[in-house]
Every structure is written in structure tokens, then in C-alpha cells.
Amino acid sequence: MSEMNNEFEQMLDESFKTIRNGEVLEGKVISVKPEEAVLNIGYKADGILPVNEYSNTAEDLTTEISVGDELTVKVLKVNDGEGQVALSYKRLAAEKANKRLEEAFENNEVLKAPVVQILKGGLSVDVEGARVFIPASLVSDVFERDLSKYEGQEIEFVLTEYNPRKRRVIGDRKQLVSKEKEEARAALLEKVSVGDTITGTVKSVVDFGAFVDIGGVDGLLHISEMSWGRIGNPRKHFKPGDEVTAFIKEIDGDKIALSLKFEDTNPWNNASEKFAVGAIVTGTVARMTDFGCFVEIEPGVDALLHVSQIARHHVDKPSDELKVGDVIEAKIVEFNEEEKKISISRKVLLPEEPKEEPEEEKEEVPEMPEQNEEPDSSIADAIAAAQGEAHDAVDAVADDLKDVAETVKADVEEAKETVAEQKEEAKEPIEEVKEAVEEKAEDVIEKVEGKLEELKEKITDSDDAEEAPADDSEEE
Secondary structure, eight states: HHHHHHHHHHHHHHHHHOOOOOEEEEEEEEEEESSEEEEEEESOOOOEGGGGGGGOOOOOOTTTTTTOOOEEEEEESSOOOSOEEESSHHHHHHOOOOHHHHHHHHHTOEEEEEEEEEOOOOEEEEEEEEEEEEGGGGGGSSSSOOOOOGOOOOEEEEEEEEEOOOOOTEEOOOHHHHHHHHHHHHHHHHOOOOEEEEEEEEEEEEETTEEEEEESSSSEGGGSSOOOOOOOOOGGGTTTTOEEEEEEEEEEETTTEEEEEOHHHOOOTHHHHTTTTTEEEEEEEEEEEEEEEEEEEEEEEEEEEEGGGGGGSSSSOGGOOOOOOEEEEEEEEETTTTTTTOOOOOOOOSSOOOOOOOOOOOOOOOOOTTTOOOOHHHHHHHHHHHHHHHHHHHHHHHHHHHHHHHHHHHHHHHHHHHHHHHHHOHHHHSHHHHHHHHHHHHHHHHHHHHHHHHHHHHHHHHHHHHHHHHHHHOOO
């Protein structure tokens, strides 16, 4: 009887209880469906909580709440048209969240919340029911075009703008990432030194190398330090996520340079044995030049194949015979370990090429007079005399040429001494030195030309002397 009285009193109290829009109530779940839940709020009518008023992400309330759960809700409408009270859970949570955001903004507090949506221009983060937008430019210290990897992740950020009236709540993760990297960089630089071996993860690959994360700090692995051999495209050898073990080659302030060229793998360590003079090697043409080409006979070891050593026949340009990528066999002809220079010859391994023999030119033999024809004695004497004078003239010219040669040699030596003196004393400009040399050269040329003219005149006189007796004989 007493229990019935208590229930009657409760119902009577509820009939006189009044509520208003915006009021915050405590309710108990009495039934749950995927699209809505019914709550006993101590009022003559039950409260209805739709799924879209529970949260922005919930799709099925049966997976979120259960019968008997107690919730703090906000009254949206006392009479929703069906005699029931419309309730909201997310709006009350949003109000609490807004207050939380306001406090965090004023105190510059670091917040941590999950990313609930990837937007075109950034990330949408849920902080206790309130949304915070983080622009793409403030997600990281480097621009990231693809933000999909952040979906569902919990990230830390600070608020740089809070204006609930305009619904502008902006977060910034970039400054935290930068600060974290600075601290990690400082800590790393204190414990590492040049020569240390370190393991990291490839973060990005560019045309000139790869950036490797070595514990919160990015080290640059330059393309020239990726291998002892030649690397054309770094993307063919490395990709983001690859694990790399390298050594620290250089530390310049907060910049760290890495290298994979460990000394124990240096191909020049045993080069004197592998590439001794006379050894036959196989290599790939790596570079072409005007004077020859460079052949990679081992990763990190290039040998020069001079244009004169490409083939047995004459080669004008190396590109006429070879091209980059050709595999050739050659012989080591020179090895300089100190300067790390190797010269090879392809020609010596090629068979001899047949030589084209020029046609023999038949010498014209002057016709000799018949034995029965005896020349006139006076003519013979004249010819002999002319020949003697010609020989004497030739001897005289030879002596003159020797004198000219000695004079030229002396003038050249004098010009050299003049140039040397001008260089040592450095008193006169270079142009004057050049003029002095040119004047000496002109004097020498004039002397030579004069001697040549004298020689021509003597030879002409000699020819005239030879022809004179023949003319006399004809007159006789």
C-alpha cells in the first residue's frame, strides 16, 4: 500500500513539475533504437534523444549507449509536437567543449584530439564535441599535399584563433612540430660526432639526394654519397620508408650530411692488385669527351680511354666509335694509385688492320746518249765547269743557311732571355714584352727571307750557266 502511495506521489510531483527550453536535466535511458533513445527525465512526458543530437559521428545509438545509462542532456523543445520533450546531448557537450577551448586559448595550452575529417584545405579535429580546423599549412613544418594519413590519428596542437561567434576556431600543429624537432636536433647534436654510424628512415627523395630521419632530425644523403659508383636517379635506389645505415660525414651548425661510402668498401683499396698494368678489364662507357671517354671498370673506378687508344685506325671523335652504355674490353696501360688515375687501351686488343700499299711510281730514267755519239770536248768542259760552280753555289748557300740557323737560334735565345727578364723584373707591361718578341721574330723572318732570295738568285745564275754552253753549241 505504501509503495502505491509513493508511486502516486511521484506521479503527482511530475505532473506539477515544469521545464523550459535550454534547461539542463539528468535523464535515464529506458529504451534504445539505432535512430533514437528514450529517457526518463522526471517529467510527465519522456524525453527523445535523436542520433544526430547525440554526436556528429554516431550512426547507431545502440552501439553508443545502453538501457540504464544516465545522461546529462539539454532541453531543445518542451513539446516537439507529439507531446514529447526533444533533447540534445551533443549541444551540451559542445558548450562544455567551447568553454574548454576558451580556457585552452587563453592559457596557450596544448590540446590533444582525434582527426575526424580530412578537408580540402586541412584537418577537422574533435575536441569533446567541438570542431577545430587546422589549415594544411599549419599541419606540419613542411607542406604535405596528402593529409589522408592523419585520419583517425590523435594529434597535438595549440589554438591560434578562437571566435565562437564567427565559428572560427583555428589550431596550429606546425609550431609544436618545429619546437619538437629543434629540441631533438639539439639533443642529437650533443651526442653525435663526425664519423658516427647511425640508422635512419628515408623521409623524402629529391633529384639531388634523400632526406633521412635520424631520430627527429633530417640528415641529407647527397647523390654523390649514395655509392662509390655513379647514381643517375636517386628515386631508382631509394624510396620513403626505406631504412638506411650511414655515417655522419659532416656537421655544419644544425645541418647533418650523411654518406654510404664507407672506407672498407672503397674500391681503390685493392686497386693496385686488381688493375695492375697489363690486366684485361671489362667496363661500361660512362662519359664521352673530345679527347676520349671514361669507362667504369668497377663501381667508383673510372679509367680513361684516350681517343688514340680506341681503334687501330685513326679516330677523329670518340663518338664515331663508341657511345655511353657500351660494354668494352680493354687493357690497363697505366696505373697511378696516388692520383687515382687509370689509362686503358682498346686498340691493343684489336687485330691488326690490313695496310693499303700505294702504287709504286716508276722512276723516269733519263735517256743516255748512244755510245757512238761523242759530245764535243768544249761543250763537255763548259758543262763540267757549270756543274762545279753550281756545287760551289749550293755549298755556299748551305753555309749561309747554317749561319742563318745560328742567328735564328741566338735571336730566339735572346728573345727568351728578354721575356724572362721582363717576367722577373715585372717593370714593363706584358704588351711591351710581346712587341719585343714580335720585333725579334720580324727581324729573323726578314733575314731568312733575304737569305732565301740570295739562294734563289744563285741557283738561277747556276741554271743560266748550265744552259749557256748548250746555246753556243747550237750557234756553232
